[in-house]
Amino acid sequence: MSSRALYVAALFFLPTLAEAADLTERTGKAAGNPVDSAESPDVPGGDIFGFTSGTDVGKVGDRGIALENSGAYGISNGRWRGLSQKLEFSGTFVENWSFAASLFGVWSSLKTSSDFPDRTAYNFDGVSVEARYRAIERTATNPFAVTLAIEPRWSRIDGISGLYSPSYGAEFKAQVDAPVADRLYWAANANFVIGRSRDPLNLTWTNGSESVLSTALTYELMKDTLFIGAEVRWQHTWRTGFFGGLEGQALYAGPSVAWKPADNIMLNAVLLPQVRGKARGVSGPLDLDNFERANYRVKLAIGF
Numbered sequence: 505m506s507s508r509a510l511y512v513a514a515l516f517f518l519p520t521l522a523e524a525a526d527l528t529e530r531t532g533k534a535a536g537n538p539v540d541s542a543e544s545p546d547v548p549g550g551d552i553f554g555f556t557s558g559t560d561v562g563k564v565g566d567r568g569i570a571l572e573n574s575g576a577y578g579i580s581n582g583r584w585r586g587l588s589q590k591l592e593f594s595g596t597f598v599e600n601w602s603f604a605a606s607l608f609g610v611w612s613s614l615k616t617s618s619d620f621p622d623r624t625a626y627n628f629d630g631v632s633v634e635a636r637y638r639a640i641e642r643t644a645t646n647p648f649a650v651t652l653a654i655e656p657r658w659s660r661i662d663g664i665s666g667l668y669s670p671s672y673g674a675e676f677k678a679q680v681d682a683p684v685a686d687r688l689y690w691a692a693n694a695n696f697v698i699g700r701s702r703d704p705l706n707l708t709w710t711n712g713s714e715s716v717l718s719t720a721l722t723y724e725l726m727k728d729t730l731f732i733g734a735e736v737r738w739q740h741t742w743r744t745g746f747f748g749g750l751e752g753q754a755l756y757a758g759p760s761v762a763w764k765p766a767d768n769i770m771l772n773a774v775l776l777p778q779v780r781g782k783a784r785g786v787s788g789p790l791d792l793d794n795f796e797r798a799n800y801r802v803k804l805a806i807g808f
Contacts, residue, residue: 545683546642547649548728551803553691553720554735554760554774558681559651561638562596569593570805578778578797579664582617586610586663586796588629600638607631608659612666619705620665627666632657642682653677662704673699687724693717698745711745722760731762737776741794752794754781768807775800 549560562568572590587610594604608629615622632655640650655675662669674697681691695716702709722733737756743749756776763771777798781791790797 547681547689550770551772552722552731552762556691556693556718556720557679558691559649559679561602561636564596566596568807572803574801576796576799580792583615586612602636604634610661623666625666627661629661630659647682651679665704667704669704671699671701689722692719713742713745715740729764733760735760752783752791754778754791754795770805772803
């Protein structure tokens with residue numbers, strides 16, 4: 505699975521880098537003819553890529569609220585559907601820095617599991633805070649922008665069983681994006697999550713970690729209004745806090761769409777089915793022991 509996933513990611517990732525590099529050369533300084541940085545092509549702000557995030561952190565004074573509905577379905581042990589809701593309040597108070605605070609709720613429906621009783625419930629699921637810093641700004645000679653972020657999180661509910669299961673963790677994020685061609689934009693993310701959680705059944709505490717590599721392309725079908733694209737995500741889960749003991753991996757790929765009916769409103773939707781996976785010690789083309797059959801998200805963001 506690993507070599508195939510790398511191959512698929514390379515097919516999606518490398519051509520866009522090549523085109524972006526060509527764009528750098530074309531928009532850079534011609535011999536003796538510097539290009540004004542104001543003419544540098546930019547990537548539209550907001551969630552135009554799907555789960556993959558762009559590098560925009562807003563302008564000083566920007567404020568916003570967003571509601572994310574992230575759903576999933578399909579596991580190996582039982583019939584399960586789940587929905588995580590995130591209500592985020594964000595603002596940009598310093599140039600190149602944005603901050604956010606979020607509340608979470610989780611709904612899950614689990615039936616015919618050999619580990620847990622049948623249960624359908626909705627619960628409050630904790631809070632998080634996030635700081636994002638745009639470390640590299642886009643210029644006329646460099647189309648790539650880079651943003652770094654950290655999001656500590658406290659959670660209180662196991663997403664599969666719906667039972668009380670406190671956990672503490674933090675997600676570290678590296679985000680890059682660039683214009684590729686006229687109205688075509690590219691982004692890639694590398695995320696790493698480390699955490700400690702309590703098992704909802706035996707009440708023991710364990711450490712774990714997850715890593716995600718993703719890349720996405722989106723095309724501006726209607727100027728400043730409608731974007732359509734595709735995204736690839738490669739996820740891994742580990743038994744220990746720092747890449748120790750690979751439990752499973754899964755490759756997801758699917759479409760995304762973003763609609764901006766007004767300057768301060770954006771609606772984003774993405775659907776990513778699992779196309780390939782491998783769980784430790786389990787045969788089969790997918791990993792449904794550690795990951796879901798499909799993930800989707802609908803996010804509404806409003807600025808003010």
